Amino acid sequence: xxxxxxxxxxxxxxxxxxxxxxxxxxxxxxxxxxxxxxxxxxxxxxxxxxxxxxxxxxxxxxxxxxxxxxxxxxxxxxxxxxxxxxxxxxxxxxxxxxxxxxxxxxxxxxxxxxxxxxxxxxxxxxxxxxxxxxxxxxxxxxxxxxxxxxxxxxxxxxxxxxxxxxxxxxxxxxxxxxxxxxxxxxxxxxxxxxxxxxxxxx
Amino acid sequence: xxxxxxxxxxxxxxxxxxxxxxxxxxxxxxxxxxxxxxxxxxxxxxxxxxxxxxxxxxxxxxxxxxxxxxxxxxxxxxxxxxxxxxxxxxxxxxxxxxxxxxxxxxxxxxxxxxxxxxxxxxxxxxxxxxxxxxxxxxxxxxxxxxxxxxxxxxxxxxxxxxxxxxxxxxxxxxxxxxxxxxxxxxxxxxxxxxxxxxxxxxxxxxxxxxxxxxxxxxxxxxxxxxxxx
Numbered sequence: 001x002x003x004x005x006x007x008x009x010x011x012x013x014x015x016x017x018x019x020x021x022x023x024x025x026x027x028x029x030x031x032x033x034x035x036x037x038x039x040x041x042x043x044x045x046x047x048x049x050x051x052x053x054x055x056x057x058x059x060x061x062x063x064x065x066x067x068x069x070x071x072x073x074x075x076x077x078x079x080x081x082x083x084x085x086x087x088x089x090x091x092x093x094x095x096x097x098x099x100x101x102x103x104x105x106x107x108x109x110x111x112x113x114x115x116x117x118x119x120x121x122x123x124x125x126x127x128x129x130x131x132x133x134x135x136x137x138x139x140x141x142x143x144x145x146x147x148x149x150x151x152x153x154x155x156x157x158x159x160x161x162x163x164x165x166x167x168x169x170x171x172x173x174x175x176x177x178x179x180x181x182x183x184x185x186x187x188x189x190x191x192x193x194x195x196x197x198x199x200x201x202x
Numbered sequence: 203x204x205x206x207x208x209x210x211x212x213x214x215x216x217x218x219x220x221x222x223x224x225x226x227x228x229x230x231x232x233x234x235x236x237x238x239x240x241x242x243x244x245x246x247x248x249x250x251x252x253x254x255x256x257x258x259x260x261x262x263x264x265x266x267x268x269x270x271x272x273x274x275x276x277x278x279x280x281x282x283x284x285x286x287x288x289x290x291x292x293x294x295x296x297x298x299x300x301x302x303x304x305x306x307x308x309x310x311x312x313x314x315x316x317x318x319x320x321x322x323x324x325x326x327x328x329x330x331x332x333x334x335x336x337x338x339x340x341x342x343x344x345x346x347x348x349x350x351x352x353x354x355x356x357x358x359x360x361x362x363x364x365x366x367x368x369x370x371x372x373x374x375x376x377x378x379x380x381x382x383x384x385x386x387x388x389x390x391x392x393x394x395x396x397x398x399x400x401x402x403x404x405x406x407x408x409x410x411x412x413x414x415x416x417x418x419x420x421x422x423x424x425x426x427x428x429x430x431x
Contacts, residue, residue, distance in 0.1 A: 027372030034376040
């Protein structure tokens, strides 16, 4: 979503420049695709093990709480929306609105984290740990790695918030906001793949 | 400023990779690694049967490790030349790199202890073998710190002609992510997160050696600020 928006934004401020506009910078995109590559490998090895131990995976999957999963999905998707809106207000030079939206996005990240901690506690108290079986190994590892991404993404948003508070809106900061948005969308995208793989697929 | 020693040291990375891998794969036959699921007797048998080739491999690895130090020095020189370079980031990089070289020596020593008296109690051989493989992968929690320090230093370099290209910073961040895969290896004796698994060993291994190659290329292409006109 953000990339198409950015294209629109740029066509207005660089009419004489026909070069395609790349939101953020090349390195960020390299990082994102590299990260997606690694998650693809993780998903593939999960799928491979699932085929090998289908019944164990199905039984274990039923122990997961879809409520927690759905709440987290909604939190992340809303967070993505807030980041997009924040970028939009930054482009329109509305500082206080940008900061408010960023705070909301940060809140969704923190909410995701808290929700996940409760979910883990729930699972552990039911006796399901990393070592229960291969399904729970993947469950903890995949969601754990993803949670780390959420933490990094939230940290990036907090950094952006502080930067905006100190320096106000500038071309440089919009560029940074785009990078933050891309990272946040990636975290979102990964969850959209993770959620059905772990919680829904039958 | 004279760059010729820096260029020479920049070759340390690829030389380290080639020598280490000749020892690790060619002689010691540690690729794939000795499985953590093996019994003590199975591990002891490996050391007993391949004693000579493992020892030759270890010598290659030990000598290879010495090349990491001049290589890292070349990177540190460039980090210091970056505009806006933070001494804190440079020091972080120095400490982690130094620690890493020590770890490499210690873990190779531990394999050496396993192979030195291969006829002793299998449990002792297994313990030293475990120690070596865990030390080979577990410092992955440490390596990313140096990658991140280097990456942040590159991003802070806001000169017209930066010392290292900006994409290299993000590549470092990516390598950092890849390296974390081995963090939980002590829980597992098999599977993708065990020390011979896809996520804990194969991916971090590619990232680890890949980093030396890419960094070497970037180093060789970099120029001292004083030489720029």
